[in-house]
Amino acid sequence: MANLEILLSELPVLIQSLKLTIGDSNKIIEQIIPINNAQEQLRNIKKLIAHELRFDSIKNSAIATLPTIDIGANVGLVNPAIAEKFGYSKTKISLTDLQSKIDNWIEWGYFLQAIATDILSDERLVNQLNSDINHLSLSAQYQVITETLKINLVFENSNILGNQIQQISIYQQELLELEQKLNRIFDTIKNSRSFLNILLGVSAFCGKSCFTLEWLDDDQELIISSDGQFRELTDILNDCDYFQKQIACLIIQCDTLREQAEQALKKIEEESRKKLIIRQHVEKLPKFSTPKIIRPALIIATTLLILGFGGWKLKEQSPKLQQMSLSLTQEGSAFVPDVGAAIANFKSAQQLGMQAASLVQKPPHTLKTWQQAETKWHQAIILLDSIPDETSVSDRAKKKLAYYQINYKSITQRVLIEKKALANLESAQKLATEANLFATNSPHSLLIRQQAQEKLEQAINLLKAIPESTSVSVQAKEMLTIYKSNHAAISQMYK
Numbered sequence: 001m002a003n004l005e006i007l008l009s010e011l012p013v014l015i016q017s018l019k020l021t022i023g024d025s026n027k028i029i030e031q032i033i034p035i036n037n038a039q040e041q042l043r044n045i046k047k048l049i050a051h052e053l054r055f056d057s058i059k060n061s062a063i064a065t066l067p068t069i070d071i072g073a074n075v076g077l078v079n080p081a082i083a084e085k086f087g088y089s090k091t092k093i094s095l096t097d098l099q100s101k102i103d104n105w106i107e108w109g110y111f112l113q114a115i116a117t118d119i120l121s122d123e124r125l126v127n128q129l130n131s132d133i134n135h136l137s138l139s140a141q142y143q144v145i146t147e148t149l150k151i152n153l154v155f156e157n158s159n160i161l162g163n164q165i166q167q168i169s170i171y172q173q174e175l176l177e178l179e180q181k182l183n184r185i186f187d188t189i190k191n192s193r194s195f196l197n198i199l200l201g202v203s204a205f206c207g208k209s210c211f212t213l214e215w216l217d218d219d220q221e222l223i224i225s226s227d228g229q230f231r232e233l234t235d236i237l238n239d240c241d242y243f244q245k246q247i248a249c250l251i252i253q254c255d256t257l258r259e260q261a262e263q264a265l266k267k268i269e270e271e272s273r274k275k276l277i278i279r280q281h282v283e284k285l286p287k288f289s290t291p292k293i294i295r296p297a298l299i300i301a302t303t304l305l306i307l308g309f310g311g312w313k314l315k316e317q318s319p320k321l322q323q324m325s326l327s328l329t330q331e332g333s334a335f336v337p338d339v340g341a342a343i344a345n346f347k348s349a350q351q352l353g354m355q356a357a358s359l360v361q362k363p364p365h366t367l368k369t370w371q372q373a374e375t376k377w378h379q380a381i382i383l384l385d386s387i388p389d390e391t392s393v394s395d396r397a398k399k400k401l402a403y404y405q406i407n408y409k410s411i412t413q414r415v416l417i418e419k420k421a422l423a424n425l426e427s428a429q430k431l432a433t434e435a436n437l438f439a440t441n442s443p444h445s446l447l448i449r450q451q452a453q454e455k456l457e458q459a460i461n462l463l464k465a466i467p468e469s470t471s472v473s474v475q476a477k478e479m480l481t482i483y484k485s486n487h488a489a490i491s492q493m494y495k
Contacts, residue, residue, distance in 0.1 A: 007045045014038045015085065018105055020112040022199060023133050023210025025126040026350070026396060028116050030403045032357040033410060039109045040363065040469065046102045047468070049095050085215040112213060113361055118196055120354045125196060129203055137207040137227065138185070141178055142243055145171055149250060151257060155264045158272070165261045172254035179247045186240040189233055198233070205236055342391035345383040349397075352380035353404055360411065364471045367418040374415050377408035421470035425479075428459035432483055435459070439490060449490055456487040 017038045020031055085105075093101075119125050136144065149171055154160040181204065188201035202211055202224065211226040221232050231239075356376035359369055384401040387394055435455040438448045460483050466476040 007041070007048065010041070011045075014041055015105060018109050018112065019212050019214050020116060021210055021212045022119070022203060023129065023206075023208070025120065025129045026400060029120060029350075029354055029357050030407075032113055032116055032361070033407055035109045035112055036360065036363070039106050042102050042106050042109075044468075046099060049099050049102075053095055053099075108215065110362070115195075115199075115213065117354070117358055119199075120350075122196065125200065128200055132203045132206075133208045133210065135207045137209040138178070138182065138205050138243065139227075139239070140207065140209070141174075142246065145174055145178070145250065149253065149257075153257065153261050153264065155268075158265055158268045161261055161265045161268070165258055165265065168254050168258045168261065172251060172258070175247050175251050175254065179244065179251070182240050182244050182247070186237060186244075189240075190237055202233070202236060205240070339391050342387045342397075343393055345387055346393045346397055346400075349380040349383040349400065349404070352376045352383070353400075353407070356380070356407070356411070360414075364469055364473065365418075366471045367415065367422060370411060370415045370418050374408065374411045377404055377411055380404050381408060417467060418470055421466045421472050421476070424462040424466050425472050425476055428462040428476075428479065428483070431455040431459040431462070432479075432486070435486070435490075449493060453487060453490045456483055456490065459483050460487065 015038075017034045020028070020035070022028065119129070135141070148167075151164055151168065153164060185201045185205050188204075189198050192198050192201070206226045209227045211224045214223045214225050214230065216222060221234065223230060223232055225231075353376070356373040359365070359373040359376070381401060381404050384397045384404065387397040432455070435452040438452040438455070441448075460480060463476045463480040463483065466473055
């Protein structure tokens with residue numbers, strides 16, 4: 001029970017990692033491995049609970065499984081549905097109820113992985129998400145336009161008034177575009193039957209603020225967090241309706257402001273035109289003296305002579321200059337990086353990373369599968385490392401390279417664990433075979449039986465060392481039962 005309680009104290013951190021932030025598509029794949037790790041630890045807790053439930057004395061008793069902690073410090077926000085996800089609605093819970101909660105958390109992790117894979121396999125979705133993060137959230141856009149519309153018209157200055165009219169027209173056009181965007185988002189979230197399309201609507205609503213898939217409430221409605229708030233899809237629809245009404249009012253306000261400004265400008269222009277007519281008079285053209293005409297002519301003639309001489313000189317030296325220019329061009333071109341190849345390598349690395357992450361979902365896996373994932377991560381790292389610094393994707397490649405190296409190291413460790421498990425299994429089989437030969441060929445020899453017993457003990461220890469997370473764990477457990485039985489039989493003979 002002590003080990004179980006220690007693991008249960010880590011539950012809040014585990015459950016917090018079971019979420020998926022959607023925004024920059026390059027960061028979606030990096031979230032799959034933490035989700036996998038959380039699921040694996042939850043499965044370990046579930047196994048310990050199953051072990052404890054074998055004792056009838058605690059089967060239905062309540063234990064302090066979910067410690068009381070500061071929700072604000074660990075979760076960040078307080079929301080009834082999210083609190084239910086973390087289990088803070090209760091301080092004590094039975095082991096059987098906790099098992100059910102763990103199943104729900106693990107299933108939620110699979111759902112998040114499936115969503116991540118579906119998004120990354122659809123180029124249209126990826127492009128749209130990457131476009132949305134370059135824009136403010138819809139509420140932020142509305143706030144900016146609202147602030148800029150606080151215009152005090154300057155009725156005395158025609159230039160300022162003209163600029164203000166242009167600004168009002170720009171703001172009104174932005175409002176109309178924002179209204180159209182709102183209508184699209186509202187229609188997508190409310191009427192779309194595709195979950196991925198609904199996520200695109202939410203992405204357009206949240207913009208660069210991004211959003212995180214947190215949980216499903218009791219009515220199976222999606223709960224997301226963004227900009228420091230938890231909200232359901234219904235809340236986003238209500239926000240869209242609110243902004244639509246407010247934007248309609250602002251558009252009317254823009255019409256009123258522009259009409260007032262245009263009338264004031266028209267009045268100023270009429271008054272200026274009257275004053276101009278009164279002040280108008282005929283101006284005489286200035287006379288130029290002959291010297292002033294001749295002198296520029298002489299300067300022009302001299303300039304032409306100089307240019308003619310200079311042109312002859314340039315013409316004479318042009319073959320040499322052309323050769324120098326060609327050499328410089330050829331020399332400079334040697335340092336221009338192949339941008340197309342860099343972008344192609346970046347995309348290929350992304351694809352390899354996505355394939356590697358997909359391969360290792362829902363472990364355990366065979367050694368071959370782990371090695372395939374390891375190879376793909378390694379190939380992706382080589383491609384990212386080959387991208388020159390001068391290219392447009394170099395910064396993104398460096399960031400992704402750091403994440404991929406972490407993933408590669410983690411997968412390499414899993415490969416070593418799987419190899420060690422296979423080696424233990426094979427060695428145990430070999431030792432058991434030898435023990436069987438000894439016992440069969442010399443059943444009456446005390447020394448031989450002792451050697452057989454020692455070999456079986458070695459085989460049993462090797463099988464016990466095989467982790468449950470490996471693909472040969474089930475086979476090792478079956479062999480372990482047989483070898484223990486044989487060992488007991490030989491021990492009985494020895495006695």
